[in-house]
Amino acid sequence: MTEKTIPTLNFKEKAEELLPEGASFEACLTCGLCSSGCPASGIENMDPRKFIRMAMLGMDKELSTSKWIWACTQCKRCQHVCPMSIDISQLVFLARSNWPREKKPAGIVRSCQLIQSTDSTSAMGLPPEDFVFVVQDVLEEVREQQPKFKNMQAPMDKKGAHFFVNQNSREPMSEPDEMVPLWKIFDIVGANWTYSSKAWAAENFCMFSGNEEAWREVIKKRVDAVNELGCEVWLNTECGHSYYTMWNGINRFGMKADFKLESLVTYYARWIREGKLPVNSDWNRKNITFTVQDPCMIVRKAYGESIAEDMRFVTKSLVGEENFIDMQPNRSANYCCGGGGGFLQAGMTEHRRTYGKRKFDQIAATGASYVLTPCHNCHSQIEDIGHHYRGSYGVVHFWTLICLSLGILGENERTYLGPDLLECI
Amino acid sequence: MCMSEEDRHFSAELAVIGTGLAGFAASIFALKRNIKTAQVGNTGAVAYTTGYLDLLGSLAPDYLASIEDPWQGIEQLRDSHPRHPLCRIPKDDIFTAFEQFTSFLGKCGIAYTPPGEFNVSGLTPAGTLKPTLCVPATMQVGSAAFSQKEPCVIIDFKGLKGFSSRQVVANLKDRWPKLSSKRVEFPDMVSGEIYPEVMARSLEVPATREKLAKILASAAGDVKVIGLPAILGMHAPDLVREELEQLTGLQIFEIPTMPPSVPGIRLREMFEQLFPQKGVTLIPQQKVDRLVFIENGAQLSLNDSFGPISIHAKSVILATGRFLSGGLKAGVDGVSEPLLKLPVTQPDSRREWYREKYTDRRGHAVNSAGIEVDSSFRPLDNHGRPYSKNLFAAGVILAHQDWIRGRCGAGVAIATAYKAVEEVEKLLK
Numbered sequence: 001m002t003e004k005t006i007p008t009l010n011f012k013e014k015a016e017e018l019l020p021e022g023a024s025f026e027a028c029l030t031c032g033l034c035s036s037g038c039p040a041s042g043i044e045n046m047d048p049r050k051f052i053r054m055a056m057l058g059m060d061k062e063l064s065t066s067k068w069i070w071a072c073t074q075c076k077r078c079q080h081v082c083p084m085s086i087d088i089s090q091l092v093f094l095a096r097s098n099w100p101r102e103k104k105p106a107g108i109v110r111s112c113q114l115i116q117s118t119d120s121t122s123a124m125g126l127p128p129e130d131f132v133f134v135v136q137d138v139l140e141e142v143r144e145q146q147p148k149f150k151n152m153q154a155p156m157d158k159k160g161a162h163f164f165v166n167q168n169s170r171e172p173m174s175e176p177d178e179m180v181p182l183w184k185i186f187d188i189v190g191a192n193w194t195y196s197s198k199a200w201a202a203e204n205f206c207m208f209s210g211n212e213e214a215w216r217e218v219i220k221k222r223v224d225a226v227n228e229l230g231c232e233v234w235l236n237t238e239c240g241h242s243y244y245t246m247w248n249g250i251n252r253f254g255m256k257a258d259f260k261l262e263s264l265v266t267y268y269a270r271w272i273r274e275g276k277l278p279v280n281s282d283w284n285r286k287n288i289t290f291t292v293q294d295p296c297m298i299v300r301k302a303y304g305e306s307i308a309e310d311m312r313f314v315t316k317s318l319v320g321e322e323n324f325i326d327m328q329p330n331r332s333a334n335y336c337c338g339g340g341g342g343f344l345q346a347g348m349t350e351h352r353r354t355y356g357k358r359k360f361d362q363i364a365a366t367g368a369s370y371v372l373t374p375c376h377n378c379h380s381q382i383e384d385i386g387h388h389y390r391g392s393y394g395v396v397h398f399w400t401l402i403c404l405s406l407g408i409l410g411e412n413e414r415t416y417l418g419p420d421l422l423e424c425i
Numbered sequence: 426m427c428m429s430e431e432d433r434h435f436s437a438e439l440a441v442i443g444t445g446l447a448g449f450a451a452s453i454f455a456l457k458r459n460i461k462t463a464q465v466g467n468t469g470a471v472a473y474t475t476g477y478l479d480l481l482g483s484l485a486p487d488y489l490a491s492i493e494d495p496w497q498g499i500e501q502l503r504d505s506h507p508r509h510p511l512c513r514i515p516k517d518d519i520f521t522a523f524e525q526f527t528s529f530l531g532k533c534g535i536a537y538t539p540p541g542e543f544n545v546s547g548l549t550p551a552g553t554l555k556p557t558l559c560v561p562a563t564m565q566v567g568s569a570a571f572s573q574k575e576p577c578v579i580i581d582f583k584g585l586k587g588f589s590s591r592q593v594v595a596n597l598k599d600r601w602p603k604l605s606s607k608r609v610e611f612p613d614m615v616s617g618e619i620y621p622e623v624m625a626r627s628l629e630v631p632a633t634r635e636k637l638a639k640i641l642a643s644a645a646g647d648v649k650v651i652g653l654p655a656i657l658g659m660h661a662p663d664l665v666r667e668e669l670e671q672l673t674g675l676q677i678f679e680i681p682t683m684p685p686s687v688p689g690i691r692l693r694e695m696f697e698q699l700f701p702q703k704g705v706t707l708i709p710q711q712k713v714d715r716l717v718f719i720e721n722g723a724q725l726s727l728n729d730s731f732g733p734i735s736i737h738a739k740s741v742i743l744a745t746g747r748f749l750s751g752g753l754k755a756g757v758d759g760v761s762e763p764l765l766k767l768p769v770t771q772p773d774s775r776r777e778w779y780r781e782k783y784t785d786r787r788g789h790a791v792n793s794a795g796i797e798v799d800s801s802f803r804p805l806d807n808h809g810r811p812y813s814k815n816l817f818a819a820g821v822i823l824a825h826q827d828w829i830r831g832r833c834g835a836g837v838a839i840a841t842a843y844k845a846v847e848e849v850e851k852l853l854k
Contacts (some may be wrong), residue, residue, distance in 0.1 A: 035618075036620040081472065329662045
């Protein structure tokens with residue numbers, strides 16, 4: 001069998017098809033703000049400005065085969081800082097789509113295949129019946145062992161529930177106890193919620209693999225599942241790209257969705273403001289310091305400032321205003337951590353850590369002991385670069401800290417707490 | 426799109442359109458006067474600034490020598506170019522505008538020298554001198570060292586483009602004999618091209634400062650003053666400089682680099698972070714699609730990726746800049762103002778836009794094109810009447826100035842924004 005080669009794309013022609021009327025990649029002033037602000041600059045001897053220039057010069061063969069497209073996380077920071085608002089990530093997506101499947105990073109392709117392999121749409125291939133079993137099993141254990149939650153529910157396929165809650169597969173698959181703090185929060189605020197046995201999973205590597213058809217199929221399954229249960233809100237839990245792929249996908253593929261897409265962060269903030277989630281920072285007697293990582297997928301690429309503000313409000317409520325240190329830059333100007341775009345699955349560890357150095361420096365500059373982030377990829381990447389560059393910080397989910405503050409964090413739910421936080425319980 | 430979503434509405438006393446220097450200055454002055462403000466604009470060109478805030482550095486029509494006294498320069502302009510925007514604002518107001526603007530920046534973490542009676546000489550990456558009224562504190566030592574002709578080493582970094590210490594020295598050596606150059610390696614940067622922005626952020630980490638301090642101390646040798654490209658931190662530049670001075674025992678200053686230059690990114694990031702905290706409704710990265718004037722105010726419409734946004738404002742300041750930012754548009758039929766179709770004062774035909782030589786010191790007629798305003802800085806319509814009593818304009822969209830040749834970009838932006846906000850306040854009362 002002959003090995004497949006990567007076809008050559010005509011980038012300039014494609015760019016003209018993609019852009020709205022009047023916009024042009026030729027508007028690029030070559031100022032370099034994009035490259036200057038991109039953590040992937042220099043990897044594989046490429047950067048965003050070079051990419052655009054090469055496209056405009058017709059260097060299609062070189063671009064079509066550049067491995068850099070797998071190091072670009074499509075975080076759109078280049079567009080954010082560009083005075084002409086040029087969107088390079090669109091070309092990167094095209095380039096990814098253009099690679100034959102055999103040539104693409106196997107980890108991303110495999111994750112997409114697993115998503116397609118069951119009705120769960122889980123990138124770890126966890127089938128619906130296993131998900132239902134794990135949820136039930138963990139719930140029973142909590143009810144038995146934590147008397148305060150002996151009546152707690154984790155509804156499955158409940159028609160007409162207000163919230164359709166998604167779940168990153170990592171929890172039911174590898175760390176099921178991490179689901180419990182979330183359930184406790186729903187229990188305390190009295191949320192009318194449900195899981196679905198179908199299309200419950202959050203992650204979507206099909207978009208990252210550049211497989212548009214598969215991306216569409218996944219979104220279709222998820223939209224159908226929410227419509228079927230008649231929920232008003234698809235509630236995205238602490239996972240960044242699941243939100244973006246769903247929101248962007250619904251628009252891109254013109255699907256009919258009878259519900260709103262919302263992020264859990266918005267609800268944390270709302271429930272705290274409404275007094276339904278009575279958290280405070282009294283537990284933080286030792287003034288342990290925290291910073292937050294703004295996931296690109298829900299901040300810069302989606303909600304923008306409003307969710308960034310909610311995240312800070314929640315953090316300050318949890319840890320005390322004086323113990324919160326913002327990263328610089330932050331909010332929509334924040335850097336991608338390097339865990340996005342499928343980078344964690346792409347098997348390019350050295351490049352990924354080079355990319356992540358910028359994030360590591362940002363965190364180091366805050367001097368904070370912990371990073372809070374509502375995104376699994378951010379979480380994993382920030383942990384990894386912390387070990388690699390010998391940082392001393394920890395990474396925690398919001399749900400963990402909320403339950404810690406409320407004094408309801410069970411013993412099995414403390415995986416991400418360092419000794420200092422454990423002492424605060 | 427069938428997904429449920431909500432339209433977003435905001436209301437404000439003042440809507441500032443534009444997020445360049447004039448737009449940000451307008452919001453600062455509005456904050457000072459407790460005017461409820463919303464500001465909209467795409468990324469704009471703030472990130473390209475050197476950080477220097479010039480008032481007036483060179484005089485029309487020939488723009489020959491740099492001028493030392495910008496205030497006297499404005500007096501001269503009043504005779505020769507009375508329609509220049511700076512001539513329409515009293516000196517005391519221009520001075521106050523610069524004072525308020527620089528003190529705001531200082532309070533927000535980027536210290537500047539206050540406005541004085543004379544221009545100072547700012548150093549440029551080309552080794553030339555730029556006459557400017559205020560300089561960031563991180564650059565102040567450079568201007569002083571130049572005027573004293575102190576022994577000094579300009580240091581650049583391997584892999585950094587857009588700043589060459591040899592170039593700086595080559596062009597200044599005649600006037601600054603004890604100036605020399607050195608090239609060093611920045612700590613922990615992988616090989617290849619490195620950017621000032623990346624170095625600046627890396628210097629916010631104490632460990633990087635310690636490593637760089639050793640390198641700098643060794644490069645300086647016996648010399649006590651060193652100049653670096655502008656890389657001394659992003660959001661706490663004064664602290665980074667102070668610490669490096671303590672660690673090295675040297676006096677350290679910055680010189681702006683070619684764009685994208687750190688001082689511009691510092692300003693933009695600071696505005697974007699602080700304005701919302703101070704109560705300004707800031708919608709960056711978006712352009713206004715439509716602006717219509719209704720009774721007692723205006724309605725702004727725009728769209729972001731989530732759908733429509735509308736803003737109702739009692740007054741509007743148009744600070745949309747020139748060609749780069751989209752405030753003016755150049756077409757085959759001439760220069761136009763795209764948002765309101767305001768008439769644009771311009772040469773009669775395209776053939777008169779440019780002189781024969783691009784580098785002609787006298788500049789080009791198209792660069793003085795722009796919109797007309799009345800004495801209250803209200804843009805005029807085709808009949809020479811104010812377009813609306815609720816509309817004002819500020820910045821380099823105004824006609825009768827060539828900010829590049831005149832070295833007066835910040836001056837026009839800050840002074841006219843001050844004046845426009847003053848007029849807005851009168852209107853609101």
